[in-house]
Amino acid sequence: MRSSAWYSGEDRNAYMHRAWMRRGVPNDSFSGRPQIAIANTASDLTPCNAHLDEVAESVRHGIWEAGGVPLNLPVVSLGETNVRPTAMLWRNMAAMATEEMLRANPIDGVVLLGGCDKTIPSLLMAAASVDLPAVVVPGGPMLTGTFRGTPLGCGTDVWRLSEEVRAGTLSREAFLESESSMIRSRGHCNTMGTASTMGLLAEALGTTLPGTAGIPAADSRLLAQAHETGRLVVEMVAEDRRPSQVITRGSFRNAIVALAALGGSTNAVVHLLAIAGRLGIPLTLEDFDRIGGDVPLLVDLQPAGRFLMEDLYRAGGLRAVLGQIVDLLDPDASTVTGQPLVAGLDNAPIWDPEVIRTRGEPLLPAAGIAVLRGNLAPNGAIIKPAAASAHLLTHRGRAVVFDSVEDLHARIDDEDLDVDADSVLVLRGCGPKGYPGMPEVANLPLPAKLLRAGVRDMVRICDGRMSGTAYGTVVLHVAPEAAAGGPLGRIRTGDVVTLDVAARRLDVDVPADELAARDPSPAMAEALARPRRGWEQLYVTTVNGADTGADLDFLVGSSGHAVARESH
Template sequence: MEHRSSQWYGGDDRNAYIHRAWMRRGLPADAFDGRPHIAIANTASDLTPCNAHLTEVARSVKEGIWAAGGVPLELPVVSLGETNVRPTAMLWRNMAAMSTEEMLRANPIDGVVLLGGCDKTIPSLLMAAASVDLPALVIPGGPMLTGTFRGEALGCGTDVWRLSEEVRAGTLTNEQFHRSESSMIRSRGHCNTMGTASTMGLLAEALGTVLPGLAGTPAPDSRLLEMSHESGRLIVDLVERDLRPSRLLTKASFHNAIVTLAAIGGSTNAVVHLLAIAGRLGIDLTLADFDRIGSGVPLLVNLQPAGTFLMEDLFRAGGLQAVLREVQDLLDPTAITVSGRPLVDHLNEATVWDASVIAHREEPLQPDAGIAVLRGNLAPDGAIIKPAAASIHLLKHRGRAIVFDSIEDFRARIDDPDLDVDADSVLVLRGCGPRGYPGMPEVSNMPLPKKLLEQGVRDMVRICDGRMSGTAYGTVILHVAPEAAAGGPLARVRTGDWITLDVHRRRLDVDVPQDELDAREPNQATLDGFAKPRRGWERLYVDHVTQADTGADLDFLVGSSGDAVARESH
């Protein structure tokens, strides 16, 4: 077959001469004689600490590409570090996807290896690959090893939330809290809980875009480098077979990803990422699919925040393939992987080695663990909740709303001893959706009022149009659509309104007559809290971002554009 890169390098004219001459710097003489040219899209960055080791991973990938007869070309791409980027990394997920897509299309490459780890990096890379539709595979950077503090294992993120609430409750000193910092992050790699980074790495394999058996390998484990080398060899084969994302990522693949999301107790952020990836391919994936496919799937993985253990334990207990073998009958057998074979064909030898970490199907941690999609007059286009991380006694609840018009308003008032709040109240935070903030920050798991923490309260119903960290827990309703800034009813809720939640019936309502709710005008404090960017990326984002129920992508990026370059530059 003639490779795409030959459009640049083939022939004897001036343009081909320029392309070859400027790229010869150390390449072998036959580099332009029909070898496939493979980009390694690398999100390594010192400011994305969870991805800093991907430069070492890239070296193993290069060796594998050379060994298979390809030409490896490292391509640094936009990297988003969840812990550092302000105001929220989600603001730039679409920009990272768009810039990566454009660089893949613009350059003389035949395939791409996608190196990601931290939360937004794998979603943005998959969105880009889906749009440009060149042969591609993902290498997740893997979780860090388990750190300990005072003799107990620490879960990244989850124990930050837990320990910080203990400080506010007065049961842990600030000195002890700060001492735990150096114990929390033990090694290279992303968060070791079942947060968004772990979830998206595992879902990338469930989607078929990762060498089977690789996802979840801890970042310091030498097997990550071994399988990265093998992935380098495999991408050359994908190019020769012309196996593109549009053939791998089908409705069946997303079906399997939704089953996986439920079985592993994965992050709610996966919903908005999977919707965005599907949107790039023109696949009709909706919130209803998450509820329909995932609602009856058992929770099998006992990891924080929904459980006890951490990613290193999941790996030793049998990993993702052992989980999927337990729910193999729920998977779509037609979905294939980068191996060219169906996902289910790779599960035959998978074994659960520790049932305390990976429960057997007959004795699940929870019988129904999928993301629940709520609708009602408070969320006409849907909202979601993760029952596996919620308190059972709050899954059916009625309480008075305590409304906050912005994050700043929340922070200013939540610990006010005069705040009229009790354990049955429903905390409502608005102005945190894709447009409102902008970027849909991870603030939905609001800290509880200090006076209630001191009384021993550890969970309350919370409602927000933003997101929450995949490492967080609690009875949190999030991704409310439409958001307040898009005219959603959340903008018209008032403190004192009664809110009814019934997860079993999939309902979320405010007990206000519809005519009265529709007639209400958002108060000035609400309007003042919405983002009003004047220029740059934020202005483009606010003007074009879609709502959470369709993936919060930019409206003009929905759909695949292919790999064709319109014009020659020389």
């Protein structure tokens, strides 16, 4: 095993490694037992992951039981609700730090504990790059909270209720009263936001013990699965079952199909692209449209539907969903168990057909992420039709342009703002380089005067991201971003924008030579990030575009797990 490079032998280096690591472990811990890291993103500042220390204990028991040595390894934890300007700024740093710690230490395999939005993507990027046997335990969603007898969708109802306050239909006192009801238990958001999506897609990729993703965080069955995962990872080390063998191009097909059927977060696009890049697997925006475009929406969950993650689990969970679309899955794509993902899906019943629809009665017949191109998005942009208003999926309107998030906040509720329900709201300078970190601001708040008039959706365009818990007719991830010279930086208020989702087009009605001749907006350029030191400078100078996953250019690809021996 890899760890024997540290622990075997009688020289001074081996002596030091063993002596410092004994600390009460059995004497045979260094003679043939696999050393298993538990990459743990538990943190009080990542409230959705705060319970992962308890999950880690169950993993530890399983590892010991199977003959391994469990080793807690706290890794970078990114709390979506707290860190500023956006957790996405540090996804690549978390992946890089985890990769380096796994490579640098006497580790034979790793269990990856994540939950909050960026933690599972960063852990999978790290595991893909270091390529040691690895398995994910998603932390699971919180239980459903209620306010005045109504279930609350974590995140989604924040957007909804806050807009009702701005519209004058809900008092600020009632809005603040709902705050204590939003988070009922441990766990991440209970809507089909990014955290839920990436936990479920980790299973669709084959990187979890089947049946684990989507178990509520407070459900004791999560601890049982964590225990079994501890036993499984020891087996994986013995059989040298690594990410490069488990995650194949077929695995990404399965993840894209699952993403569409679940009505999952648009953020999954940028995360799957980044994970594929670490493995050297060719994956493009077009693959999301080609593979997922005609997949039916089967799950009636917020923000695209009515129910919440606790309902999905009781209705049969991910495997019940996949069982309805097994013919669309890659039959050869494997899992961490060594068995195909499709194994046993014919025995995955739906227990509540209101929550999980059958293939014959979907919510929508085609629900995948739509990839748009045109003179506003030469490298692509995306939209989630399932979360959009059907009447806006084909639309022409006059652009109302905001040059920064600060500009948006300063003017969106100005009673003199020249805007109507047919206008197209454009926010730029929010891509990976621009803000930086590609913040979740693409679902722009609607002007208060239009909310008061009853308007609840408008076409919105941005080079940033939106929360997976958000909804609306939002075109996002526009590439190239404005900060990288994209045409979004050269359009002006008053230009006519055309959105045609069926034709997969996003255009501005400005002649090509005129658009090219325009200078980028000076106000936008003034607002762009100009870091002078630290991680932010490294990020801005090396980050790739959203259309390829927004990884750092020097992190794409795998470096493996080899490490030079030290000399004390």
